[in-house]
Amino acid sequence: MKNEQNSRKNLYKCPVCKDTGFIIKEVEGSQPIMQRCKCQEIEIAKKIWIKAGINPEQAKQTFSSYKIYNDITKYAKDTAIKYYKDFENIKKDRHNSIAFLGQVGSGKTHLSLALAVNFLEKKRISVVYMPYRDVITSIKQNMLDKEYYAKQLSKYQTAKVLLIDDLYKGKITESDINIMFEIVNYRYLNYLPIIVSSEFTIERLLNFDEAVGSRIYEMCKKYIVQIEGKENNYRLREE
Ligand SMILES: Nc1ncnc2c1ncn2[C@@H]1O[C@H](COP(=O)(O)OP(=O)(O)O)[C@@H](O)[C@H]1O
Ligand SMILES: [Mg+2]
Ligand SMILES: [Zn+2]
Structure with missing residues (x-):
């Protein structure tokens, strides 16, 4: 009997609510209440991530899983958390972004x-x-379709918060810079925040293109984390 119960349990993705999404909670001296099951929160979160273009694996990279192991990692994490805490107050400011x-x-x-x-x-x-x-490659492939091009661009121009990951990775061409200018300048003019990651320092970003680089710098200047040195490569670290 126990075995049968167990195997039936395994048929459900969520044995807690048997995939109904709800659990009934008994309340002493009152009517039982219906509650949303924990598994639904995860499902809802997943939908939100996917809409944002983030896969569930990436979403595991949280503040709590980020380890502090020297002054630089401490500074990096503190700055990120400070930015998060300040956000409501600075989101409409000139310096409302982080790099x-x-x-x-x-x-x-x-x-x-x-x-x-x-x-x-x-x-x-x-x-x-x-x-x-990936995005720059895809945008360039569709440049001839003006309508689609504008639509793609506008997604990155108008996002409430835009995370540009690995800016200027790969070989950079004139059209890459032009596309980035369209995105960054729109956000700059409309005071829309960016979170940017890049292997390049501010000086290098300015050298690639001053118009793009200087706007990014101005937006991020209150929250810049610049990390140098191979000892800060987490993948090369010895436990
Ligand atoms: N301080 C840290 N604590 C825990 N994991 C880290 C830390 N720094 C980097 N990692 C992990 O190392 C890998 C590389 O980090 P990543 O953020 O991709 O580096 P970058 O974007 O700077 O090249 C990822 O799997 C990340 O989760
Ligand atoms: Mg990276
Ligand atoms: Zn459930």
């Missing part, structure tokens, strides 16, 4: 995603995730 720059593998994407997931889940602010290289 994680420098060393590969130092957790720039990790902290950017941690911010995005918090915005999405706790503040219900719609973030759009823009993996720079």
Whole structure:
């Protein structure tokens, strides 16, 4: 009997609510109440991530899973959390954005995603995730279709918060810069925040293109995390 029960239990994705999405809670001296099951919160969260362009694996990169192991990682995490806490007060300001720059593998994407997931889940602010290289490639492939091009661009221009991940990764062409200018300048003019990660320092970003670089700098200047040195590559770290 026990075995039979167990095997039946396994037929459900969620044995707690038997996939109904609700649980009935007995309340002493009163009517039982219907409650949304925990599994639904996860399902709802997943839908929110996917809409933002973030996959559930990426959403595991949270503040709590980001380890502090030296001054730089402490500074990086503190700055990200400070930005999150300040956000309501600064979101319409000139300096309403944050940048994680420098060393590969130092957790720039990790902290950017941690911010995005918090915005999405706790503040219900719609973030759009823009993996720079994939997006720029796709936009360029569709440049001849003016209507589609404008539509794609506008998604990144008008997002409440835009996460540009790995800006200027790969070989950069004139049209890459032009596309980035259209996106960044629109956001700059409309005071729309960005979270940006890039292997390049501010100086290098300015060298690639001053118009794009200087706008990013101005938007992010209160919250810039610049990480240098291979010792900060988490993947190369010895336990
Ligand atoms: N301080 C840290 N604590 C825990 N995991 C980290 C930390 N820094 C980086 N990682 C992990 O190392 C990997 C590389 O980090 P990532 O954010 O992709 O680096 P970057 O974007 O700077 O190249 C990811 O799996 C990330 O979760
Ligand atoms: Mg990265
Ligand atoms: Zn359930």
